Amino acid sequence: MLFIQDGKFAHSNQSLLFENLQLVLQAKEKMAIIGKNGVGKTTLLQIIAGHLSLSSGILQLKTAAYYVPQIAGQYNHMTVAAALRIESKWKALSAILNGKITEKLYEQLDNDWQLEERCREAFTYWGLQELEFNQSVATLSGGQKARLFLAGLQVHQPALVLLDEPSNHLDAAGRSLLYEYIQNSKVAMLVVSHDRQLLNLMNATSELTAGGLIYYGGNYDFYESQKDVELQARTAELNEKSKAVRKAKETERLTKERQHKLNVRGKAQKEKSGLAKIMMNTLRNNAEKTSAKLKDVHAGKIIQLKDELKQIQLALPDPNQMRFDWKGSGLHAGKRLFEAIAINHQYQHKKLWERSIDLLINSGERWAIKGNNGTGKTTLLQFITGALEPAEGLVYRSDFNAVFIDQEYSIVNRKESVQELARSFNQTGLVEHEINLRLHRFLFKKESWGTCCKDLSGGERMRLLLCCFIIGQRAPDMIILDEPTNNLDLENLEILTKALEQYTGTLVVVSHDTRFLEEISIDHEIIL
Template sequence: MLVLQNLSYIHPNKELLLSNINLTVNPNEKIALIGNNGIGKSTLLKIIAGTLKPSTGTFQIENKPYYIPQVFGQYNHLTIAEALGVNKKLHALHEILKGNVSEENYDLLDDNWTIEERCNEVLRDWHLNDLNLSQNMETLSGGQKTKVFLAGVAICQPELVLLDEPSNHLDMMGRQLLYDFIQKTKQTLIIVSHDRKLLNILNTVCELNKNGIRVYGGNYDFYVQQKQIEVNALTQDIHSKEKALRKAKEKERETIDRQQKLDIRAKKNVGKMGLPKIVANTLKNSAERSTAKISGVHTEKIGNIKQELQDLRSSFSETDQMKFEFDHSKLHKGKNLFTANNINFYYKQEEYLWNENINLQIVSGERIAIKGVNGSGKTTLIQLILGNIEPQVGSVYRSDSRAIYIDQEYSLINNSLKIYEQAQKFNRSLLQEHEIKVRLSRFLFTKDSWDKPCNSLSGGERMRLMLCCLNITNQSPDIIILDEPTNNLDIQNIGILTNAVNDYCGTLIVISHDETFLEQINIETIIAL
C-alpha cells in the first residue's frame, strides 16, 4: 500500500526536519504516528498526501490518499460541496435534471445519480443535519469542519486515510462518532494524535524521532509499557556507567599516587648514586614522561566514560528531567468559594443558555470537570465563576480568592515580551535574576532561549512557560481554571502538565474532552451542562 524509503525533508529555512524515514504500511493497518511537537509529524503526512515533496528518498503509494488536515482555514472560501470535491458532479446532476443533457454533464456525473442524497445522508451520520452543501465553510465551527471532512471519507471511498489531530475540535459526542468510525472502517489509517483514548483503538504505534521512525506492534498502552522497559534499562545503564566513572577516577588517583611515590624514591636513589648531572636529568625526565603518559591514559578513559554517560542522560525525556515546586493554596480545605442560586444567562434577549437554572457550590480543594457538548455554555459558566459577567437570572456568591484562568492558547503569556521578561512579570516575590534563570532552566528554557520572543513559542513551550511563571509567583493561586488545556499539546507535554496539576493542592476546575487527562488528574466532581 505505502512504502517510504530513506525519506528526508529540509525546511525552506534550511533546517533538516525529517531524516532516514523508512516505513511500510500494509492494507487495513491502523497506525498511530506520535512524536514531540515540531518533530515533523504533520510534514510527513503532507508528503504522503502529495502536498509536499521530500528532499531525498522515495515513497511508493498505490492510490491517492484522503487527507484531513489539522487546520481548515484554507477552505473557508469554499462551499461544503467544493471542500468535499463533489461540486462539479452536483452541478452536472442539477443541469441534467433541468434538461441540459449534454455529453459533458453526463461525463462529469459519471452515473453518480444519488450523489446528493448520499452526501446529505453521510452528513446526517456525522450529526450535521442542519448543514446544506452550498453553505460556506467559513460559517462552520472547528468541530463542524472536522466532521465535514470525516463525512468525505464515506463519499470518496479512499483506500488510505490520513488524519492530523482529528479529535482536536470535537466535543465528547463528536469524539465518540470518530472512535466508532475508526473501529468499524476497513480502510487503512495513519493518524497523528495526542488523544490517548483514540490511540488505544489503533493497532500499531509509530514513534517519529530525530533518528527516524520506530514501530511498536500494539496500541498506546502497549507502547507506554515498552517505553517504561526502555527507561528502566536506560536507568540501569546510567547507574552502571556512573559506577564505572567513579572506579576509573579512583584508579587514576591510585595509579598517579603510586607513580609519584616511585618517582620520588627514584630521585633520592639517583642523588645517592652520584651519577653525572646529564644522566640524572635524563632519568628525571623519563620519570616525568612516564607519569604524564599514565595520567593521559586515565584522562582519555574517563573522558570516554563521561561522554557515554552524557549520551545516556540525554536520552531521557523532558518529562523525566523536569521538577516542580508548586506552593500550596493557603485556603483551608472545604471553604466555600462560589455559590450559584438558580442562575441563567442569555446572549439574545430571552433565549436562555440553559433549559433549567443552575444551582451549584464550589469549595476549596475540589477537583471539578465541566462537561457538555459544544455550545452548552461551559466557557460562559467559567466567566460567571470568575466574575467577568453576571447572571441575568438568579444570584451568585464569590469569596475573596485568587483565581488563574488558563485557556488553550495560554493567553496569560504576553506575546510582545521575551521569555525572561515574561518570567519577570510574575516575580512578585522579588527573586534575584539568577534565581529566575534557574527556574527557567528547570522548565527547559536554556540560556539560548531567554531572549526568544513569546510569540514564537509552540503550544507545549507556552504551557511550560506558564507553569514556570506560576512557580515564580509568591503564592499559588487558590483556583486554577483550565479551558481545553491539552488541545495544542503533544503527549510528552500533556505528561508534564499532568504532573504539574497533580502537584497542585488548591481548587482545580477543568473543561476538557480528554477523558484520559481527566482520569489522570483525579477529577472528583463533574458539572454536566
C-alpha cells in the same frame, strides 16, 4: 497500499525536517504517527496526500488518499460542496434533476446518482442534518468544520484515509462518533493525533524523528510499555556509567597518592646512596614523566566516561529531567471559594440552560466541567472568574487568586521574550542565575531565552507558564483550564499532566480528554 523508501524533506531554505524515512502501510492497516511538535507529522501527511513533494526518495500509492486536515480555516471561502470536493457533481446532479439534460452534465456526474443520498446519510451520522450544499464553510463552528471533513469519508469511501488531529475540535459526542467510525472501518488509515483513546484504536504505532520513522507494533499503550522498557534500560545504564565515573576519579586519586609516595621514598633512598646530581635529575625527570603519563591515562578515561554519561542523559526523555516544586497557595482545605445558586444566563432572549445550575467549589477540589459544544462550559468558567455575571441567580466568590488558561495559553504575554516573561514573575528576589536555571529545567536552552513568546508553540507556552509559576514561588489558589490539551503533543501533555498531579490547589478543567481527566485525579464533575 502505501510505500515510502528513503524519504527526505527539507524546507525551501534547505533546513532538514526529516530523512531516511521508511514506511509501509498495508491494506486495512491502521497506523498512528506520533512525535514532537515540529518534527513534520502534518508535512508527512500532506506529502502522501499530494499537497507537498519529497525532496528525495520514493513514494508509491496504490490508491488516492483522502486527507482530513487539522485546521479548516483555509476553506472558509468555499461552499460545503466545494470543501467536500463534490461541487461539480452536485451542480450537475441538481441541473439534471431540474430538467436540464446535456452530455457534459452526464460526464460531470459520472453516473454517481447516489451522491446526494450518501451525503445526507453522512451528514446525519455526523450530526450535520441542517447543512446545505451551497452554505459557506465560514458559517460553521470549529467542531462543525471537523465533522464536515469527517463526513467526506463516507461520501467518498476511500481505501486510504489520512487523519490529522481529527478529534481536536470535537466534543464528547463527536469523539464518540469518530471512535465508532474508526473501529468499524475496514480501510487503511494513517493517523496523527495526541488523543490517547483514539491512538489505542490503532494496530500499529510509528514515532517520527528527524532521522525517520521508528516502528512499534501495537497501539499506544503497547508503545508506552516499550518506551518504559527503553527508559529503564537507559536509567540503569546511566546509573552504571555514573558509578564508573566516580570509580575512575577515585582510582585516579589513589594512583596519584601512591605514585607521590613512591617518588618521595625513591628520592630519599637515592640521596642516601650518594648518587651524582646529574643522575638524580635524570631519575627525577623519569618519575615526573611516569606521573604525567599516569595522569593522562586516567584523565582520558574520565573524559571518555563523562562523554558517554552525557550522551545517555541526552537520550532520556525531556520530562524526566524536569522538577515541579509547587509552593502551597496558603488557603485551608475546604474553604468555600465559589458558590452559585440557581444561576442561568440568556443569549438572544433564550435561556442557556433548561434547568438553572447550583455549584459549590471548595479549596483543594478538582472539578471537570463536561458537555457538548454549545452547552455553556466557557460561560460557566466566566462566572467562576467573575468576568461575567449570570442573568439569574446568586453568586458568591471569596477572595482568591485564580489563573485562567485557555487552549492557546494566551495568558502568556506574546510581546515579551522568554527571559523577560520569566523575570516578570520573579517576586521574591531570585538572582538571574536562579531564573536561568529554572528556564533550563523547563527545557528552554540559552539560545531560546531571547525568543519572542508569539513565536512559541502551544507546548512551549505551556512549559514557560509552568516555569513562571515556579519562579513566582507561590502557586495560584485556583487554576482554570479550558481545553488545555488541544494544541499539545504527547510529550508536552505528559509534562502538563505531571505538573497538575503535583499541584495542591483547586483545579477546574474543561476537557473532552477522559484519560487526561483521570490522570489528574478529577474528583468532582458537572455535566452541562
